[in-house]
Amino acid sequence: xxxxxxxxxxxxxxxxxxxxxxxxxxxxxxxxxxxxxxxxxxxxxxxxxxxxxxxxxxxxxxxxxxxxxxxxxxxxxxxxxxxxxxxxxxxxxxxxxxxxxxxxxxxxxxxxxxxxxxxxxxxxxxxxxxxxxxxxxxxxxxxxxxxxxxxxxxxxxxxxxxxxxxxxxxxxxxxxxxxxxxxxxxxxxxxxxxxxxxxxxxxxxxxxxxxxxxxxxxxxxxxxxxxxxxxxxxxxxxxxxxxxxxxxxxxxxxxxxxxxxxxxxxxxxxxxxxxxxxxxxxxxxxxxxxxxxxxxxxxxxxxxxxxxxxxxxxxxxxxxxxxxxxxxxxxxxxxxxxxxxxxxxxxxxxxxxxxxxxxxxxxxxxxxxxxxxxxxxxxxxxxxxxxxxxxxxxxxxxxxxxxxxxxxxxxxxxxxxxxxxxxxxxxxxxxxxxxxxxxxxxxxxxxxxxxxxxxxxxxxxxxxxxxxxxxxxxxxxxxxxxxxxxxxxxxxxxxxxxxxxxxxxxxxxxxxxxxxxxxxxxxxxxxxxxxxxxxxxxxxxxxxxxxxxxxxxxxxxxxxxxxxxxxxxxxxxxxxxxxxxxxxxxxxxxxxxxxxxxxxxxxxxxxxxxxxxxxxxxxxxxxxxxxxxxxxxxxxxxxxxxxxxxxxxxxxxxxxxxxxxxxxxxxxxxxxxxxxxxxxxxxxxxxxxxxxxxxxxxxxxxxxxxxxxxxxxxxxxxxxxxxxx
Numbered sequence: 001x002x003x004x005x006x007x008x009x010x011x012x013x014x015x016x017x018x019x020x021x022x023x024x025x026x027x028x029x030x031x032x033x034x035x036x037x038x039x040x041x042x043x044x045x046x047x048x049x050x051x052x053x054x055x056x057x058x059x060x061x062x063x064x065x066x067x068x069x070x071x072x073x074x075x076x077x078x079x080x081x082x083x084x085x086x087x088x089x090x091x092x093x094x095x096x097x098x099x100x101x102x103x104x105x106x107x108x109x110x111x112x113x114x115x116x117x118x119x120x121x122x123x124x125x126x127x128x129x130x131x132x133x134x135x136x137x138x139x140x141x142x143x144x145x146x147x148x149x150x151x152x153x154x155x156x157x158x159x160x161x162x163x164x165x166x167x168x169x170x171x172x173x174x175x176x177x178x179x180x181x182x183x184x185x186x187x188x189x190x191x192x193x194x195x196x197x198x199x200x201x202x203x204x205x206x207x208x209x210x211x212x213x214x215x216x217x218x219x220x221x222x223x224x225x226x227x228x229x230x231x232x233x234x235x236x237x238x239x240x241x242x243x244x245x246x247x248x249x250x251x252x253x254x255x256x257x258x259x260x261x262x263x264x265x266x267x268x269x270x271x272x273x274x275x276x277x278x279x280x281x282x283x284x285x286x287x288x289x290x291x292x293x294x295x296x297x298x299x300x301x302x303x304x305x306x307x308x309x310x311x312x313x314x315x316x317x318x319x320x321x322x323x324x325x326x327x328x329x330x331x332x333x334x335x336x337x338x339x340x341x342x343x344x345x346x347x348x349x350x351x352x353x354x355x356x357x358x359x360x361x362x363x364x365x366x367x368x369x370x371x372x373x374x375x376x377x378x379x380x381x382x383x384x385x386x387x388x389x390x391x392x393x394x395x396x397x398x399x400x401x402x403x404x405x406x407x408x409x410x411x412x413x414x415x416x417x418x419x420x421x422x423x424x425x426x427x428x429x430x431x432x433x434x435x436x437x438x439x440x441x442x443x444x445x446x447x448x449x450x451x452x453x454x455x456x457x458x459x460x461x462x463x464x465x466x467x468x469x470x471x472x473x474x475x476x477x478x479x480x481x482x483x484x485x486x487x488x489x490x491x492x493x494x495x496x497x498x499x500x501x502x503x504x505x506x507x508x509x510x511x512x513x514x515x516x517x518x519x520x521x522x523x524x525x526x527x528x529x530x531x532x533x534x535x536x537x538x539x540x541x542x543x544x545x546x547x548x549x550x551x552x553x554x555x556x557x558x559x560x561x562x563x564x565x566x567x568x569x570x571x572x573x574x575x576x577x578x579x580x581x582x583x584x585x586x587x588x589x590x591x592x593x594x595x596x597x598x599x600x601x602x603x604x605x606x607x608x609x610x611x612x613x614x615x616x617x618x619x620x621x622x623x624x625x626x627x628x629x630x631x632x633x634x635x636x637x638x639x640x641x642x643x644x645x646x647x648x649x650x651x652x653x654x655x656x657x658x659x660x661x662x663x664x665x666x667x668x669x670x671x672x673x674x675x676x677x678x679x680x681x682x683x684x685x686x687x688x689x690x691x692x693x694x695x696x697x698x699x700x701x702x703x704x705x706x707x708x709x710x711x712x713x714x715x716x717x718x719x720x721x722x723x724x725x
Contacts, residue, residue, distance in 0.1 A: 063227065132150065191223065197225065364406060452497075
């Protein structure tokens with residue numbers, strides 16, 4: 001079993017093995033043997049983060065079954081006794097896991113641990129809230145219980161327009177790094193363990209790379225484990241960036257450790273051992289090469305074959321050493337033992353666990369309920385929950401499934417993989433269709449996401465059984481679910497699939513215009529966020545050609561400005577920007593005259609001077625269209641700065657200020673105030689007004705997340721030290 005809850009096999013666990021002939025499982029937790037030196041290195045690394053305020057990066061690797069997880073979990077007790085916090089997350093093979101799943105699981109556990117700690121009080125909560133800053137709201141959809149640390153900022157958490165924010169993926173990474181810095185302290189160092197990183201998604205890899213390069217993180221230990229035989233799944237540049245302070249490669253254990261391991265498992269539940277246990281250990285060590293997992297597997301195999309038996313009368317073990325030495329061969333893989341075990345299960349239980357394995361390594365009661373009732377469809381309706389409970393109880397008694405948080409999980413990823421391998425191609429497609437259709441009927445964004453994952457697996461073969469339009473719409477919903485969690489790579493994949501499902505021809509624009517347009521528009525925004533400029537330009541070109549409403553045209557033109565700005569191709573931004581503003585009803589003179597400038601300056605000054613600071617800072621937030629307009633005006637200002645046309649720079653800033661004062665604030669409003677303050681100081685020589693605008697910009701950048709917060713802080717701070725004249 002790979003779990004953070006137990007690291008040793010207790011007497012009660014082994015006693016249950018004796019009472020149940022089938023319960024001496026190869027995946028039961030075992031004591032840690034033969035890893036004293038490696039454990040000491042981990043403890044030394046932890047001591048360094050406690051004493052030296054450092055950030056320790058640790059890699060643990062070795063072949064499957066060498067005890068990587070058990071080694072790291074053995075550190076947990078020392079950390080907790082020392083007043084530190086230990087949290088963990090794990091990636092899974094052949095499963096439908098959410099983006100960033102292991103990291104966000106560990107972050108959620110860390111929140112729970114902090115909230116449950118003895119010293120937690122309002123002072124500590126306020127300290128964490130201050131450290132998180134406005135970026136903390138970006139993690140609301142990914143990290144459970146973080147809202148406790150956000151205070152009033154939780155009201156600003158809105159995931160409906162993430163893709164319209166400036167550099168959202170970069171801001172998400174910053175938020176994660178600030179989360180770690182907020183949770184650690186000199187008195188409470190944190191150890192975060194990410195297991196099986198060979199199966200992490202691309203978004204997780206990029207996030208870990210960002211965390212690994214953060215030089216401001218202290219009192220923190222990041223441990224990453226991976227299987228040596230699957231290390232090729234991890235990109236080489238990740239290892240270069242990781243620069244592990246401690247690199248532990250685990251091999252097989254020696255004969256002495258094998259003897260300690262086997263002796264303890266047998267002696268804990270008996271009055272004696274009626275055979276030469278050292279000889280058994282030598283045989284097993286030779287046949288398994290000292291692989292801890294294979295040792296447990298071998299013990300189970302000889303027990304099932306009747307070569308290792310427990311006598312209830314004498315309360316002792318007996319063993320046929322000659323037969324084990326001569327005729328018992330260890331199978332080539334763990335899969336053979338698992339296969340035999342599965343074949344002994346009830347047929348209904350096998351079918352149930354096969355479907356559960358497709359859902360994932362972990363699954364909830366709600367996810368599995370309809371599947372269980374379908375298997376047990378002959379039972380009455382009121383008996384169906386009992387049938388599900390019986391199936392789950394049988395799976396737990398066979399040590400195949402165990403309880404985990406609010407649901408269940410397989411006791412080992414190899415068990416999940418073994419059940420998946422028992423599907424033939426047609427049967428697997430039907431199962432994906434059954435599960436996906438089930439999830440599609442359930443309410444909630446998460447189930448739409450899961451439905452899309454399963455149905456996309458078989459989209460080519462179910463076109464005659466499933467409505468492509470409905471599946472395309474489901475992919476759009478799944479993309480929004482991912483977008484809310486800053487998983488833009490996954491969101492883009494869903495959008496590309498949705499576009500493909502509707503086909504390449506003109507027909508989709510005739511029959512499914514709204515869906516095709518929304519998919520393409522959303523995809524253009526995702527490609528921009530991911531930096532795929534060619535794909536973004538192609539998608540936006542389609543939007544410009546197909547747009548019917550003024551709003552759609554404005555959005556497409558605004559995105560074109562963003563594309564040109566991101567690719568440093570500013571040349572045509574001025575005419576495009578003016579076109580956007582005119583379509584929004586904002587008057588932009590074709591030829592700017594002094595009258596236009598003076599008139600606009602007077603109006604803006606009157607608007608600013610008529611409001612107190614508190615009134616400006618408490619103004620309502622702008623709608624997406626208004627935010628777009630402010631962004632367009634800023635882009636125009638940047639372009640005019642490049643052309644050294646400072647009259648137009650001032651005019652576009654005045655336009656943006658006027659628009660913000662009448663339509664509400666947005667993430668770019670702090671930029672607008674900052675640049676207008678510079679204009680007042682540098683161009684109009686009005687230090688008093690520049691001072692006020694700088695102060696407002698600085699405060700607004702704290703209240704509303706802003707990509708240029710650092711620049712604003714620098715510029716606004718300079719305003720604050722100007723003398724008031």
